[in-house]
């Protein structure tokens with residue numbers, strides 16, 4: 100029987116410190132799977148260079164020269180992690196029976212890849228890597244992640260807790276994913292919506308082996324905001340409830356003030372006036388900014404800009420049949 104062709108997709112943004120090690124680890128895993136006849140000989144590790152400014156691309160080119168297992172895709176500039184994953188899946192999806200996405204720093208345990216492949220062969224289209232232990236993450240990272248997953252659950256977005264972007268997708272799952280044409284992508288929210296036979300695979304998350312996290316707090320907040328506003332209009336609804344509540348309270352205040360006035364009590368109105376003025380002003384600004392967030396999203400979507408621009412695509416180049424002169 101023909102074994103499935105697998106492509107492991109690795110987004111890389113300034114990862115010169117970790118690439119030599121992670122390429123070795125991933126290469127060995129693929130080689131072992133090929134040798135034990137678990138996967139097709141044309142299986143590959145595809146590095147997507149997301150506009151790195153360090154030696155990431157030369158390292159990838161070097162790996163290409165070393166073995167035909169490795170190949171690279173280079174963006175013209177930094178387009179972000181999610182877009183790097185999409186590009187890798189788009190490019191490799193057509194010629195691979197399954198793809199696995201994994202971070203370059205190998206915080207997600209690559210040793211479970213053979214098990215992912217086994218589960219794919221058992222008939223699963225989607226195998227989600229789920230961390231069963233976050234002790235390697237800082238307290239702050241853990242706390243922000245928990246708050247985020249909790250909030251998403253509350254507003255009704257189906258997320259698999261502690262599943263990030265380490266997963267296997269079958270070819271038809273990738274095809275289905277490509278149908279989602281939105282510019283603002285939040286993969287871990289979309290993948291559970293695909294359906295298809297899905298299974299979870301638990302693993303231990305390790306600390307980053309070298310280099311710094313490419314997700315500083317600012318990027319993390321932007322990512323979370325994107326996740327919320329791409330999937331839910333709960334924040335807009337929340338403004339409505341707060342608005343109704345405040346209007347109700349101000350009505351009561353009006354009655355109270357009127358009664359005081361009729362009773363002839365002189366009320367020093369300055370304090371209450373100022374408080375309500377500031378309070379309402381604040382509420383309005385929050386409301387407008389949330390609505391603005393959605394308007395901005397619509398603006399970005401209607402422009403239909405490309406998610407990414409590829410500068411070099413060595414994967415597709417290797418897939419083409421040789422031209423005979």
Ligand code: UDP
Pocket residue numbers: 109110111112113114149177178179180183201202203204206307311312313314
């Ligand atoms: N990454 C990327 N583009 C970016 C930021 C990150 O391709 O703009 C890649 C990065 O090289 C890594 C993965 O996304 O392979 C996850 O990033 P990182 O490990 O820094 O995030 P953390 O694990 O700290 O959340």
Ligand code: MG
Pocket residue numbers: 202204206307312
């Ligand atoms: Mg990491």
